[in-house]
Amino acid sequence: MAGExxxxxxxxxxxxxxxxxxxxxxxxxxxxxxxxxxxxxxxGPSGCxxxxxxxxxxxxxQPTAGEVTCDGRQVEGTGTDRGVVFQQYALFPxxxxxxxxxxxxxxxxxxxxxxxxxxxxxxQMVGLTKFxxxxxKALSGGMRQRVAIARAYAANPAVLLMDxxxxxxxxxTRAQLQDSLRAxxxxxxxxxxxxxxxxxxxxxxxQRIVIxxxxxxxxKEIIDVPLPAERSQAVRLSPEFLKIKQDVWGKVYQESGAVxxx
Amino acid sequence: xxxxxxxxxxSSSARHWGGSxxxxxxxxxxxxxxxxxxxxxxxxxxxxxxxxxxxxxxxTRTTASAIPAxxxxxxxxxxxxxxxxxxxxxxASLLLAIGAWSLMSLNAATADSFPSLIKVAQAIGDMYGKxxxxxxxxxxxxxxxxxxVLGFALALPTSILMAWxxxxxxxxxxxxxxxxxxxxxxxxxxxxxxxxIGTKAQIIVIMLATFLVMTVTIYQGVVNxxxxxxxxxxxxxxxxxxxxxxxxxxxxxxxIVTAVRLGATTALTTLIAAESTxxxxxxxxxxxxxxxxxxxxxxxxxxxxxxxxxxxxxxGSRAIERRVTTWQEK
Numbered sequence: 370m371a372g373e374x375x376x377x378x379x380x381x382x383x384x385x386x387x388x389x390x391x392x393x394x395x396x397x398x399x400x401x402x403x404x405x406x407x408x409x410x411x412x413g414p415s416g417c418x419x420x421x422x423x424x425x426x427x428x429x430x431q432p433t434a435g436e437v438t439c440d441g442r443q444v445e446g447t448g449t450d451r452g453v454v455f456q457q458y459a460l461f462p463x464x465x466x467x468x469x470x471x472x473x474x475x476x477x478x479x480x481x482x483x484x485x486x487x488x489x490x491x492x493q494m495v496g497l498t499k500f501x502x503x504x505x506k507a508l509s510g511g512m513r514q515r516v517a518i519a520r521a522y523a524a525n526p527a528v529l530l531m532d533x534x535x536x537x538x539x540x541x542t543r544a545q546l547q548d549s550l551r552a553x554x555x556x557x558x559x560x561x562x563x564x565x566x567x568x569x570x571x572x573x574x575x576q577r578i579v580i581x582x583x584x585x586x587x588x589k590e591i592i593d594v595p596l597p598a599e600r601s602q603a604v605r606l607s608p609e610f611l612k613i614k615q616d617v618w619g620k621v622y623q624e625s626g627a628v629x630x631x
Numbered sequence: 632x633x634x635x636x637x638x639x640x641x642s643s644s645a646r647h648w649g650g651s652x653x654x655x656x657x658x659x660x661x662x663x664x665x666x667x668x669x670x671x672x673x674x675x676x677x678x679x680x681x682x683x684x685x686x687x688x689x690x691t692r693t694t695a696s697a698i699p700a701x702x703x704x705x706x707x708x709x710x711x712x713x714x715x716x717x718x719x720x721x722x723a724s725l726l727l728a729i730g731a732w733s734l735m736s737l738n739a740a741t742a743d744s745f746p747s748l749i750k751v752a753q754a755i756g757d758m759y760g761k762x763x764x765x766x767x768x769x770x771x772x773x774x775x776x777x778x779x780v781l782g783f784a785l786a787l788p789t790s791i792l793m794a795w796x797x798x799x800x801x802x803x804x805x806x807x808x809x810x811x812x813x814x815x816x817x818x819x820x821x822x823x824x825x826x827x828i829g830t831k832a833q834i835i836v837i838m839l840a841t842f843l844v845m846t847v848t849i850y851q852g853v854v855n856x857x858x859x860x861x862x863x864x865x866x867x868x869x870x871x872x873x874x875x876x877x878x879x880x881x882x883x884x885x886x887i888v889t890a891v892r893l894g895a896t897t898a899l900t901t902l903i904a905a906e907s908t909x910x911x912x913x914x915x916x917x918x919x920x921x922x923x924x925x926x927x928x929x930x931x932x933x934x935x936x937x938x939x940x941x942x943x944x945x946x947g948s949r950a951i952e953r954r955v956t957t958w959q960e961k
Contacts, residue, residue, distance in 0.1 A: 459863035463881040463958045476868035504958040
């Protein structure tokens with residue numbers, strides 16, 4: 370690590386929102402270091418500010434104090450080095466699947482001819498070549514999220530920020546997409562920052578898990594996931610997985626215990 | 632850690648390096664699920680205008696559902712029970728209306744309002760012969776078109792300014808709502824006082840009425856642009872100009888088309904109202920003047936013409952609407 374610049378560095382970051390009865394502190398002194406090509410999952414009770422943190426890293430929101438750097442440069446607004454996948458897909462409904470995936474390339478000034486092979490590649494990666502000319506309305510939720518992932522990938526960001534991307538999907542589709550996402554990540558490495566409220570998902574996908582606490586949002590603990598790099602859904606039943614799960618579960622629910630009791 | 636996990640790794644990599652294929656398989660399942668329902672209607676919709684052949688119908692049925700009953704014979708039997716073509720229904724509906732009208736024209740109590748349709752048909756020649764029919768239609772269409780185009784040209788920037796700048800909305804929004812709730816007929820005399828009787832006054836009134844209704848609709852569209860889509864575009868590198876061209880405009884277009892449709896209807900209603908208070912020519916003016924002589928046959932002719940214009944405007948704008956909003960979820 371010495372001398373090397375971290376891919377993402379969050380330093381003493383705080384965020385408060387103005388409120389008539391005193392400002393509302395949402396994030397309190399967050400510190401995080403994420404290395405290039407690392408897959409980090411973030412889990413925490415609702416209201417712990419994890420989405421706010423992601424928005425700040427994406428440049429969609431500004432911190433009240435502290436800073437975020439990407440490759441050593443301070444983040445001041447959105448940038449094509451950081452892509453985002455949203456829970457609600459956020460596909461452009463008036464564009465076909467192909468045009469949605471090409472959108473980032475178009476914004477970067479690539480001609481249609483130059484972006485075509487790139488779009489074809491990612492269409493194939495997410496298995497939606499047949500649906501290239503469909504509009505999003507014709508796709509299921511899982512397919513829409515695949516398009517969103519392909520769209521983020523096609524713009525070729527070094528960092529992929531994902532805000533509960535599978536949160537709105539049924540369990541089976543969710544498992545399929547988790548497998549796919551790990552496969553994409555294995556073939557085309559990106560630094561992944563993945564927010565979830567699902568303990569299993571956090572463990573299955575992450576190399577490290579950031580556990581956040583709420584009111585105000587803090588980083589409570591960061592734990593390593595000592596599972597093999599290549600994982601199938603079957604890993605969920607392994608004793609190692611269950612041990613980590615018990616550990617994380619305890620920490621997350623201890624955190625939201627007040628809510629559970631209430 | 633390798634020893635502990637070796638079994639798992641093995642099974643996992645076996646699955647995984649089906650790898651790319653494994654990724655593809657769930658997708659196919661996903662895809663067929665998608666194709667079963669929402670994907671197919673696109674095709675179906677594009678063919679919907681042409682009558683579906685029995686063969687195509689049975690083909691769709693076999694793929695769409697698992698019911699194995701679609702032998703060609705069953706398909707043909709189903710085809711027989713299919714609803715009549717639209718044209719047949721239209722013809723039947725027209726005959727029914729003519730029948731009802733004729734009954735009313737034979738009944739002494741209603742005969743004054745329902746002249747015989749033969750006389751109405753003859754009125755076409757009469758009014759044309761007098762040289763007023765085309766002049767009236769032309770004059771009215773000019774007012775509708777002029778007022779509508781001006782109203783739209785004003786509504787587009789006004790609604791965008793209102794949606795983007797809160798002070799603009801706060802200052803003029805209430806007045807737009809207020810004036811919109813006044814029937815145009817109420818302020819027509821006021822307009823006539825400055826603009827005089829004639830096309831100019833009608834264009835002003837129609838402009839005002841269409842401006843109000845279209846502004847409200849387009850404003851809704853600009854306000855309703857999903858902020859998430861703006862965010863998504865931003866993180867993909869869109870700048871302000873891109874956001875306007877690639878996100879706001881396409882997102883608002885359905886509202887603009889709806890505004891055009893509402894505006895066209897409003898233009899026609901307002902026109903008839905405006906013309907009946909005084910005009911040199913025009914459909915509304917003629918209906919009014921004919922009524923003073925109890926000349927019902929040409930009056931009915933004119934009323935029918937107004938209806939035909941109204942339906943054409945509505946159908947025309949609906950056709951545009953369908954064309955530009957194929958992507959919308961219904």
